[in-house]
Amino acid sequence: MASVLRFRKLCFLEPAKCSSYDEKIKKTDKKQLFETHKIGGKNYESANVSVLEEKPNKQHQRRPTKEWKCIDSCCWTIGLLCTLWWLLLFLYHCLPANLPGLQPPEPPGARLKRSGVTALHPVVMVPGIVTGGLELWEGRPCSDGLFRQRLWGGSFTEIFKRPMCWLEHLSLDNETGLDPPGIRVRAVPGLVAADYFAPGYFVWAILIENLARIGYEGKNMYMAAYDWRLSFQNRGVWT
Template sequence: MAPRPGRELAKKGWKPKHPIIIVPGFVTSGLELWSGKPCAARYFRQRIWGSLSMTQSFMGDKACWLEHMALDNTTGLDPEGVRLRASEGLLGVDYFFPGYAVWAKLIEAAADMGYDTNNLIGETYDWRLSVPNMEARDNYFTRLKWRLELSLKTEGEKAVVASHSWGDNVFRNFMVWIGEDDPDWVEKHVAAYVNIAGPVLGVAKSMTSLLSGETRDTAELGLIGAFLSDNLVPRNERVKLFRTWGSAMGMLPVGGPDIWGNTTWAPDDTLEMTKQNVVKKHDVDSAVKILLKNGGPLFHDHVVKWGAVHADERSCKASKGSPEEYYYNPLKCPLPKAPSMQIYCLYGVGLPTERSYYYLNLESDKAMRKSEEESETHQQYEVRWKMDKDASGERHGGTISYGVRTSDGDGTVPLISTGVMCHKHWREKQLNPAGIRVVSREYLHEPVAAYKDLRGGPRSADHVDILGHMDVLEDILTIASGHGDDLQDKIISDVKRIADNIKLDVGCD
């Protein structure tokens, strides 16, 4: 029988105390068609992302499906005549499609302890949108504010907000956004923030999806990669789709070489790599420059508006223009003025995770120079780079497979992104002036045999499957029942050494 952590906690007499607000992650919640082209008329109010009908609509007419999944290339909002909207509530987050659980196991565990739809809420959103466009188009931050205020009024307790993956970036942006109008708002409404597998400093595979349309068959972005395979959709079509999604730009690696390493050093290099002084051809800054050049001026402007990758070194905001042009920089924006709130970072370790790549340039330097004179639209979608999938083996203390060098992480987000801020910088006064208690808890990936469970079973710490990890479920319910003070750091990785290797000037001047 599958473990039921909610029932076990209920046997101890634990009950719901704080309402739980779920903020889901990238690609793992449903999108419904509310308005579309004639080719999609039969899918009105059906999910064209996150259901079996997604496969039906895609296989029936791939061009139609891709047209509806893309955002407007210029605005990052709805294309003319097309409206997709997030499936609402717990039904929008429980299963990606029948049999593929996302938040379903937490919902079940919470119900076992006494939660229901009055105090367990899924606050879904269109995960394709950039952070500012979430508010500009759908008033998502305003609605999230109202939801938390209503929860406090009806339940009489501040909420526990649980985010997953990209949802961490969304909720941290929300806390800065709301704090600009009312610095005490988070303190009044949020008891704890639970960041599950958040790509705080970005994720390497966002670079490959935007540069060449390539993704590995791992979670989240890999869900797209498995669906949009080379045999079904050419790489230039995938690039065209991905580069309309502001969220993908928001997950580009943040912090430059100080965090992600330069051509001879990286803070998470193994001892063997350090001894051999491995020389890398490009560091993260030069890779970003290649991406921005290949994407063209419009794409460059979108990254500036919607991502923290090249944020002003002295500012919290990436842009100080209109309200639609901001993305808060995690290395510069302090945590909210909420001394009684607690932050818990829960993430998996022990899985090979994409960290860097071997690439081939498909054109000569002359052709690259010529491309700069081409039209902006043509330049934006032309793919001039591809992963060198012949690069494999053990090299210089690192593992390389099909052009990808891996490091420790949860299979999607490397440890340097999930763990470093929680373990170090968010515990220092520059970024935590209110002295918020920050707890880091790591979970070793311990899957069962595939014939027992294809997704690894109750101790899988994979990026998505961790939402069903029995210890994670117990920890979330421990926090929500008011016993969060019982949870302390649980570190089993090398994150302390990695964090200590990073010498970074954080915070606003």
């Protein structure tokens, strides 16, 4: 019986004493901390204020913004126009042509042909400035593989592949106003000189197509292509 009482004393009384002792220690520690904070209250508050003031300053620190220039606006505008153009071209080719409400009107050439109109007088088309294509006949070593290839008009892929070489061949001599020595750039001959300026951007293609419906062809329909870079005083190349 005595051994049982000792076991109960060890299991129940001793842990209760230890727990009460721990609670007393925690209370005394809290009181000491509260007193120390109370004694140095001013310094503690000022430290907290300084810490709070420093944090927003770190958050609001930003990198200095660069000044927006005119060339940035031009680049953004050109990129936006090119993106919209290619998006519209993609949608135009993706949409089926037989959707209700999207039926194109009858071409003028088909109506004229049905009414009995035929080709009579020859037609000469003069393209406007910049819309006529230019091709390379002679160039620098950097232009290998570009013989009779378009430097102006078409897909403009050479601008991205070799921009400095492309610019050198399209530039004119400062003194003569003609091609520099060793470079020959001429207008593209035939109707293809200004039918399309770029893929999907037609210039004279619709007119050529409608004239072909009433009997016109390459014998009585001409494209007066010329080198639009040259001035009036210098000679141009006509086909």
